[in-house]
Amino acid sequence: xxxxxxxxxxxxxxxxxxxxxxxxxxxxxxxxxxxxxxxxxxxxxxxxxxxxxxxxxxxxxxxxxxxxxxxxxxxxxxxxxxxxxxxxxxxxxxxxxxxxxxxxxxxxxxxxxxxxxxxxxxxxxxxxxxxxxxxxxxxxxxxxxxxxxxxxxxxxxxxxxxxxxxxxxxxxxxxxxxxxxxxxxxxxxxxxxxxxxxxxxxxxxxxxxxxxxxxxxxxxxxxxxxxxxxxxxxxxxxxxxxxxxxxxxxxxxxxxxxxxxxxxxxxxxxxxxxxxxxxxxxxxxxxxxxxxxxxxxxxxxxxxxxxxxxxxxxxxxxxxxxxxxxxxxxxxxxxxxxxxxxxxxxxxxxxxxxxxxxxxxxxxxxxxxxxxxxxxxxxxxxxxxxxxxxxxxxxxxxxxxx
Numbered sequence: 157x158x159x160x161x162x163x164x165x166x167x168x169x170x171x172x173x174x175x176x177x178x179x180x181x182x183x184x185x186x187x188x189x190x191x192x193x194x195x196x197x198x199x200x201x202x203x204x205x206x207x208x209x210x211x212x213x214x215x216x217x218x219x220x221x222x223x224x225x226x227x228x229x230x231x232x233x234x235x236x237x238x239x240x241x242x243x244x245x246x247x248x249x250x251x252x253x254x255x256x257x258x259x260x261x262x263x264x265x266x267x268x269x270x271x272x273x274x275x276x277x278x279x280x281x282x283x284x285x286x287x288x289x290x291x292x293x294x295x296x297x298x299x300x301x302x303x304x305x306x307x308x309x310x311x312x313x314x315x316x317x318x319x320x321x322x323x324x325x326x327x328x329x330x331x332x333x334x335x336x337x338x339x340x341x342x343x344x345x346x347x348x349x350x351x352x353x354x355x356x357x358x359x360x361x362x363x364x365x366x367x368x369x370x371x372x373x374x375x376x377x378x379x380x381x382x383x384x385x386x387x388x389x390x391x392x393x394x395x396x397x398x399x400x401x402x403x404x405x406x407x408x409x410x411x412x413x414x415x416x417x418x419x420x421x422x423x424x425x426x427x428x429x430x431x432x433x434x435x436x437x438x439x440x441x442x443x444x445x446x447x448x449x450x451x452x453x454x455x456x457x458x459x460x461x462x463x464x465x466x467x468x469x470x471x472x473x474x475x476x477x478x479x480x481x482x483x484x485x486x487x488x489x490x491x492x493x494x495x496x497x498x499x500x501x502x503x504x505x506x507x508x509x510x511x512x513x514x515x516x517x518x519x520x521x522x523x524x525x526x527x528x529x530x531x532x533x534x535x536x537x538x539x540x541x542x543x544x545x546x547x548x549x550x551x552x553x554x555x556x557x558x
Contacts, residue, residue: 179222180215180485182207182475183242183251185263190230191358194384194415195408195464196255199278200225202468203252205449210472216479224248232262239263243270249485252471255464257281257299257331258358264292273490275474277467277504281331285512291487293494295470295507297518299331302431303339303379305520305535306405310377311346312539319376319402323352325366325390326381332407335431336381351375363389370399377403384409388419395424395558402554405429410525414460417528425525427555433518434466434504435532435544442473443503459529470502477501524551 184203187196207221215221224246228235235254242248251267253260253276260279264287267274274292281299284292310319322343326332333355340350352373356366367390370378378401380387387409394400410416410430417425434440436447436458446469447458475490477500482489499517500507508517522541523530531549533541543549 175218177219179220180217180250181222181224181246181248183224183226183239183246183248185226185228185235185238185242185254185259187230187255187259188227191385192230192255192259192383194412195278195462196227196230198412198415198462198464199255199468201450201454201462202277202465202470203472205446205453205465206469206472208453209446209449210476216476216485217483228254228259230256230259232259235259235263236266239266243267243272250475250487250490252276252468252475253279255279256329257284258329260284260292261287261330264289267291272487273475273478273494275471275494277471278464279331280514281329282334283330285514289513290495291491292513293474293509294513294515295474295502295504296467296515297431297433297520298514298516300334300338301518301520302407303335303405304342305522305541306379306403306429306431307339307342308535308539309522309541310348310403311342315347318346319348321349321351321373321375321377323370323373323375323378323401324350324381325352325354325356325370325378326407327358327360327383327386328355329358329381332381335407336379339379348377360386364393366390367393370394371397375401377401378405380404380406382406382409384412384415384419388416391420391424391428398558400555400557403427403429404555405431405522407431411463411523411530413462413530414456415462422528424558425528427524427526427552429522429524430530431520432463432523433521434463435521435523435530436461438503438505438532440503440505441501446503466503470504470507473502474500474507526552 226238255278257279261284268289268291277295280294280296326336387406410428478490506517510516521532532544536542541551
């Protein structure tokens, strides 16, 4: 009896088996060089800000988060290789998406084969979701909705002030081209004639002939499916040739904050427009804290923050909510949860995934550069663009001359 009591006491005093405290590795392939480097680096800032925040709060499941980031050099073939390595060699428990629809589509198939959840914020083109994959989730506004607000606003104008002609130029890219197709159909139905429509290779290095074609069309408005590089080249040539369309909107590029100002010059930003769903002053949960964290870590002003930053940060927020709800980093459980949850909150706003993984809760806004700031506008019930409260700004139309 005494011996048994000693044995029980000894067992009771032995240390319990410790919980897993090793870091949770999250694999990410980003365009840190090549044509998409500006966006890739901004997306990296968003991912890193989220990791800093979540680690300061104790990590995921009490474990620190470790980002395993590799460069894909803006290459679809390299992004596939990267995710294969991140999952099968680096043994990352989770993965986040790359930049662009093209690279997200290329990577999604291999990620699906491993059964991993693929939450991303910068690959919202329709071709990503037309694959029928069950593991892809975009936290951002679907690409096909990006330019609809702009097109509806133009179409709602009285005939006396409505532009008569439009020029379209886009990269042959699965994110930008669908946006312009949707907008062109809306505008043509409202009587706005297409006088120039050009799709150019994504590898294009000389944008001069395309800009010259737009200028030669004398279009009243210009819709461009672009990144920072090509929209900047267009604006520089428009200014040199004194071509002043009544409205100019780029699908991406003008949303890049200080990078856009540096590329075109502050005096050439006035009146330029871009679609998006986020801005630094947005009253979404956590947004104010994220902006403050960005300024502390990277400096500058709130206007300098690229919209890629909250896209990356929101990916992390969605994953954290899924991990907290499932109490695990099991990808099958995370996928099931994201398909079943009714609503999630991020610094970009609400997220609700449809069966294809698109965020159907995101609201399309139109932004315009005014006096060095990118101001948000939304459609009202009459399809007029009005300032997002509490702002009272008015849209600049026609756009001021260069």
